[in-house]
Structures are given as structure tokens and as C-alpha cells.
Amino acid sequence: MDELLKEIYNEHLGMVGEGHVADYIPELAAIDPNQYAIAVTTIDGQEYMIGDYETRFTIQSISKVFTLALLMKQMGEDIWHFVGREPSGTTFNSLIQIEQEKGIPRNPFINAGALVITDRIINYNSKPKHVILEFIRELAGSDDIYFDKAKALSEFDTSYTNRSLAYLIKSFGNIDNDIEEVLDVYCHQCSISMNVVELAKSSLFLANSGRNIYNGNQIISPTATKRINSLMLTCGLYNEAGEFAYRVGLPGKSGVGGGIVAILPGKLSIAVWSPELNKHGNSYRGISTLEAFATKLGISVF
Numbered sequence: 001m002d003e004l005l006k007e008i009y010n011e012h013l014g015m016v017g018e019g020h021v022a023d024y025i026p027e028l029a030a031i032d033p034n035q036y037a038i039a040v041t042t043i044d045g046q047e048y049m050i051g052d053y054e055t056r057f058t059i060q061s062i063s064k065v066f067t068l069a070l071l072m073k074q075m076g077e078d079i080w081h082f083v084g085r086e087p088s089g090t091t092f093n094s095l096i097q098i099e100q101e102k103g104i105p106r107n108p109f110i111n112a113g114a115l116v117i118t119d120r121i122i123n124y125n126s127k128p129k130h131v132i133l134e135f136i137r138e139l140a141g142s143d144d145i146y147f148d149k150a151k152a153l154s155e156f157d158t159s160y161t162n163r164s165l166a167y168l169i170k171s172f173g174n175i176d177n178d179i180e181e182v183l184d185v186y187c188h189q190c191s192i193s194m195n196v197v198e199l200a201k202s203s204l205f206l207a208n209s210g211r212n213i214y215n216g217n218q219i220i221s222p223t224a225t226k227r228i229n230s231l232m233l234t235c236g237l238y239n240e241a242g243e244f245a246y247r248v249g250l251p252g253k254s255g256v257g258g259g260i261v262a263i264l265p266g267k268l269s270i271a272v273w274s275p276e277l278n279k280h281g282n283s284y285r286g287i288s289t290l291e292a293f294a295t296k297l298g299i300s301v302f
């Protein structure tokens with residue numbers, strides 16, 4: 001595995017300058033676009049890493065996988081009354097379908113869906129930010145994971161589209177709490193900072209039928225795990241989910257911080273980080289890295 005990661009890393013090292021780092025959140029704009037890291041964790045406890053694997057970045061929308069898992073654990077199948085499970089075919093922060101589909105977001109991984117999930121987490125937990133952070137710390141097997149407060153604040157102050165989305169959803173009665181509180185929790189979950197090793201470790205329960213290998217706890221049921229992986233495959237990369245499934249063949253979730261995580265059920269999780277994004281808001285070097293990894297190893301869920 002070390003040799004394979006080295007080969008893929010070297011093949012992709014020069015792949016920069018084909019996109020842009022996210023700059024609609026001011027605090028994300030200054031990031032060095034050359035940074036690049038890969039980490040693999042296996043369900044029998046092996047860890048492999050290369051590149052800038054010690055550098056932390058904000059996980060952004062990858063947090064939506066963790067908040068979905070947390071709410072499924074607390075609410076079960078009832079969540080499907082207020083969020084769908086179909087690909088949207090729209091950009092990650094699109095408002096169009098919310099008006100057409102009367103406030104029910106297509107899936108939990110577009111911003112609209114993530115906002116309603118966060119709203120219900122606020123209903124179920126008196127200290128929602130703390131609960132989300134502790135949940136992710138448990139998954140990663142580490143207490144050394146924090147919010148990046150500057151990035152959370154920067155996003156909160158400039159959340160024009162997400163604020164519009166949240167108010168539109170609330171106008172249809174599908175958000176219970178105060179919008180500013182929902183946005184505060186949402187921006188904090190997006191600002192959680194991890195390196196690729198921590199990200200791969202925190203996602204590993206999805207490769208292990210919902211069980212955390214670091215403390216032995218069953219986090220969510222095998223059925224709920226299957227459902228989250230299925231949603232990642234069909235909706236995890238927004239309007240590039242079809243292309244990602246075609247090229248990589250694994251469930252995955254991206255974030256505008258440049259991270260992508262992918263799961264090979266029964267075996268491993270892999271996290272890649274490279275901050276430059278393509279027009280869909282996904283890391284193009286990250287996608288290419290995952291495609292090479294899956295192809296060279298001959299793995300996929302199919």
C-alpha cells in the first residue's frame with residue numbers, strides 16, 4: 001500500500017492550476033493550493049499516509065455525513081419525512097428545487113438538506129455544537145479535533161445563499177429553530193478541522209458496518225450504514241455524483257475545503273486533500289487520485 005500511495009502521489013503532484021480554491025468564504029481564499037495529502041485506514045487498524053498529512057483543513061460538507069449519522073442514530077427512519085434521498089442534479093447551494101418541491105430538500109448532502117438535518121439536531125440536543133464535535137471526536141478516536149472559529153465566523157458573516165435557503169425552507173415550515181442559530185451550528189460543523197488521517201479514521205465506521213474500531217462501539221446499525229453509503233454514492237458529490245460513481249465506483253463525500261473521503265465497505269476508508277476545486281465545487285486532483293487508487297487496486301462496490 002505504501003508503494004501504491006507513493007506512485008499515485010507522484011503521478012498527481014504536478015496536477016495544480018486547473019481550478020480555483022473556494023473563495024466565497026473569505027477565510028478559505030488564502031489557502032496554499034499546492035497542498036496535497038492522501039491517507040488510507042483499514043478496518044483491521046492499518047494506517048497509510050503520504051504528503052501533507054499532518055496539515056489540518058476544514059472538512060466543510062464532509063461534516064454532512066457525520067451529522068446525518070448522528071441524527072439517524074437519534075431519530076431513526078423518521079428523518080425521511082423532512083428530507084429526501086434522490087440526487088439533486090443541482091449545485092450544492094441551489095435554491096431552485098426548494099421552491100418547486102415545497103421546502104423538502106432532495107437529499108441530506110446538498111446544503112438545503114444539511115440545514116434541515118442541523119435544525120433537527122438542535123431539536124434533539126441542548127448543546128448541538130458540542131454534541132457534533134464530541135461525536136466526530138469519538139469516530140476519529142481523538143479528542144484533539146476542534147472547530148476553526150475564524151472560518152466558522154467568516155462563513156457565518158457571508159452566508160448569503162445559505163441564509164436565503166434556510167429562510168425559504170422555514171417559509172414552508174421545514175425548519176423549526178431560529179435561522180441564525182441553525183446557521184451558527186451549520187457553520188461550526190463545516191469549520192471542523194482535521195488532517196487526512198483523522199478524516200479517514202472518522203469515516204472508517206462506514207466501512208465497518210457502523211462499528212467504530214477505535215472503541216468497539218456500534219455507532220449506527222449496519223442497515224443505517226448501508227443507507228448512508230448509498231446516499232454518498234448517489235448524492236455525495238452534488239451534480240458530479242454520477243461522474244464520480246462512473247470514475248471511482250465508491251461512495252464518497254466532498255467538501256469545498258478540498259477534502260474528499262471514499263469508502264470501500266468491508267475494507268477501508270480513504271481521505272484525499274487538495275484545495276483547488278473544479279466548477280462543481282469538488283477537488284479535481286482529489287477525484288483523480290481516488291480514480292487512480294480504485295483502478296490500480298481493482299476495487300469498487302460493483
Ligand code: GLU
Pocket residue numbers: 059060061062092093111155162190254255256257281
Ligand atoms: N460550508 C460550505 C457551504 O455551505 C460547505 C459546502 C461544501 O463543502 O460543499 O457553502
